[in-house]
Amino acid sequence: MSKNLQEYWKKNVTFMSFLLVIWAVVSYGCGIIFVEPLNAIKIGGFPLGFWFAQQGAIYVFVCLIFVYYAYMQKLDREYDVHE
Amino acid sequence: MSILAWTYIMVGLTFSLYIFIAWISRVRDTKGFYVAGGGVPPLANGMATAADWMSAASFISMAGLISFLGYAGSIYLMGWTGGYVLLALLLAPYLRKFGKYTVPDFVGDRYYSDTARFVALMCAIFVSLTYVCGQMRGVGIVFSRFLEVPVNTGVLIGMAIVFFYAGLGGMKGITWTQVAQYTVLITAYLIPAVFISMKIAGTPIPQIGLGGTVQTGQYTGQYLLDVLDKLNTDLGFTAYTQPGAKSMLDVFCITFALMVGTAGLPHVIIRFYTVPSVRAARLSAGYALLFIAILYTTAPAVAAFARYNMIDTINDKPYAEAPSWFKNWEKTGLIAWVDKNNDGIIQYRAGKPFVGKPKFVPGKTGPLGQKIVANKLTSSPNELYVDRDIMVLANPEIANLPNWVIALVAAGGLAAALSTASGLLLVIASSISHDLYYRMINRKATEKQRLLVGRIMIGIAVCIAGYFGINPPGFVAQVVAFAFGLAASSFFPIIVLGIFSARTNREGAICGMLAGILFTAAYIVYFKFMGGTKDQWLFGISPEGIGTIGMIINFVVTWVVSSMTKEPPKEIQELVSSIRTPRGAGAAVDH
Structure with missing residues (x-):
């Protein structure tokens, strides 16, 4: 792999890891591990931990994929590897 | 018009549509048969993936399950959606760039080994076959409940329909019927949900209604979830929004096994081979999850409404005054x-x-x-x-919705079961005709021969699935844990390592796959079939969650064995670096 491509791959992996941290935090963090303390906070009729587990985590998942798509579109062009 | 008449009209119309689509998208070559010619637009692939993924269980059973489990039902909601993030970030773009037809194909080529190909092939077939039997059963049940035909006749009709459009159109036929099936199933799911949300919470958006206030009755003005917490505690259940008896580690492991299992299921992965480019693979994963999320965020609202409705209209009421839907469903024994x-x-x-x-x-x-x-x-x-399954099916009756809505729900349930069944059957057929017959037995087979073998395999797979649909083995429910656990502990680690670590070699992959599968299978068999008891669970992890540990074992073994044996050949290392960049994906498909 040329130096340029190594840099492309590194950037990709870094950003991907960052998104996966968010993925883990909203589902395993907010939805499972910290569900009880978060349930003490109420947003409207929703206990927050419950909301993350049954609604919020899923919304965040959808956003993560589209953000990754947009980032990679930019990165592909920057390193001239786009289709 | 009666419910029965409406149901015949709805089911008749949707089935004609599926057959019509299959006829206009029939195929003549293997590329069309296996991956729809690689030309499916991302939006359409997103819809097809959503229909492929959402089975009779998602459509009929999930909301009912959550209704009875409350917070504990979140494992299914997060587990069956979170896997798409892993797919979109770790697998889909690279598998698309690699550009072969099946999962065993990738495993066999990346690890330059027919042994690895064969192990992957066996897993793909086993996982898909266990899954498809449940779908055929679902088709039979919907038929028997709404069209008043025996379950067995229902299964036979379902088999004929699936064989027709999967055999004729292969992946191309399946893809476009799945797009239509998604439209049918999501409409059928949302219409009753919107009506009931209006009735109970006074808002047409169920996702908001879940956090809204009750509109009528003795709890007017109180938050729905607060009312449910109170009702559940009063009747002796765990509060609706609070974690129950399961240990946190177990909840963690089950959710993780479902996520990783989702990302490793061959019929889901194969959908990303059908799009024209790497960019399209990334985008269509986003669309797929978006379309799935529409149903998956509605389901918990439907669950809460149904729970409230049921307790409110039945509990502590004289039987003589029970509503008519109660007596209708009593007749069915549910x-x-x-x-x-x-x-x-x-x-x-x-x-x-x-x-x-x-x-x-x-x-x-x-x-x-x-x-x-x-x-x-x-x-x-x-x-x-x-019975938990009636929550979605009885909802329109409970909310006094018109007969055509009830008929639409029946058509939606059928769409969900048929779309998943067809995707699974195609995986079985393409694994055998491509990976086994063409790649391992007859390398000189012509296009025509391979296509014929593919069609014959669909026929055989339909018959096996139909047989188990009519004579369900007593262990169907247990076997589902198997499908996810096995997908998590076999494919996922070696595909991820195959992409992200060029050093991973044949010896590592074979040892890792075998270690992961054997551990997971032994654990599930011991606790599900050989009478193992709960207090023997490893760290308190249930068989449903053990795929997580199996996956870790696979990762570790693959890595350790790979670093102790010699590195993979140069051309494999070049293959790995080539799949990491998108350019050139279109040209690589045929081989």
């Missing part, structure tokens, strides 16, 4: 009531009313006209048996 204290009032409490599923004494009714149950009673004060 609701049963035993008047333990002879007061004529339905008491719903925590605990089982009697042992097992209700068996009625034929021809005998109680003093109030209720059916008499032959089962052994328990000491629990609970008098009511409600």
Whole structure:
């Protein structure tokens, strides 16, 4: 792999890891591990931990994929590897 | 018009549509048959993936399950959506760039080994076959409940339809029928949900209604979830929004196994080979999850509404005044009531009313006209048996919706079951005709021969699935844990390592796959079939969650064995670096 491509791959992996941290935090963090303390906070009729587990985590998942798509579109062009 | 007449019209119309689509998208070459020619637009692939993924279980059973489990049902909601993030970030773009037809194809080529290909092939077939049997059963049940034909006839009709459009159009036919099926199933899911949300919470958006206030009755003005917490605690259940008895580690492991299992299921992965480019693979994963999320965020709202509605309209009410839907479903044996204290009032409490599923004494009714149950009673004060599956199916009746809505729900359930079944059958057919027949047995087979073998395999797979749909093995429910656990512990680690670590070699992958599968399978078999008890669970992890540990074992073994044996050949290392960049994906498809 040329130096340029190594840099492309590194950037990709870094950003991907960052998104996966968010993925883990909203589902395993907010939805499972910290569900009880978060349930003490109420947003409207929703206990927050419950909301993350049954609604919020899923919304965040959808956003993560589209953000990754947009980032990679930019990165592909920057390193001239786009289709 | 009656419900039955409406149901015949709805099911007739949707089935004609599927057959019409199959006819216009019939194929003549293997590329069309395996991956729809690689030309499916991302939006359409997103819809097809969503329909492929959402089975009869998602459509019919999930909301009912959450309704009874409350917070604990979140494992399914997060587990069956979170896997798409892993797919989109770790697998889909690279597998698309690699550009072969099946999962065993990738495993076999990346690890330059027919042994690895064969192990992957066996896993793909086993996982898909266990899954498809449940779908055929689902088709039969919807037919018998709404069209009043015997379950077996229902299964046979379902088999004929699937064979017709999967055999004729292959992946191309399946893709476009799945797009239509997604439209049918999501409409059928949302219409009753919107009506019920209006009725209970006064807002047309169920996702907002879940956090809204109750509009009528004694709890007017209070938050729905607060009311449910209170009702559940009063009746002896865990509060609706709070974690229950399962240990946190177990919840963690089950959710993780479902996520990783989702990302490793061959019929889901194969969908990303059908799009024209790497960019399209990334985008269509986003669309797929978006379309899935529409149903998956509605389901918890439907669950909460149904729970409230059920307790509010039935509990502590005289049987004589029970609403008509209660008596309709009592006839089917999915609701049963035993008047333990002879007061004529339905008491719903925590605990089982009697042992097992209700068996009625034929021809005998109680003093109030209720059916008499032959089962052994328990000491629990609970008098009511409600099958979880009726929550979605009975919802339109509970909310007094017009007959055509009820018919639409039946068509939606069928769409969900058929779309998943066809995707699975194609995986089985393409694995055998491509990976086994073409790649391992007859390398000189012509296009025509391979296509014929593919079609014959669909026929055989349909018959096997139909057989198990008609004679369901007693262990179907247990086997589902198997499908996810196996997908998590076999494919996922070696595909991820195959992409992200060029150093991973043949020896590592084969040892890792075998270690992961054997550990997971042994654990599930021991606890599900050989009478292992709960206190023997490893770290308190249930068989449903053990795929997580199997996956870790696979990762570790693959890595350790790879670093102790010699590195993969140069051309494999070049293959790995080539799949990491998108350019050139279109050209690589045929081989």
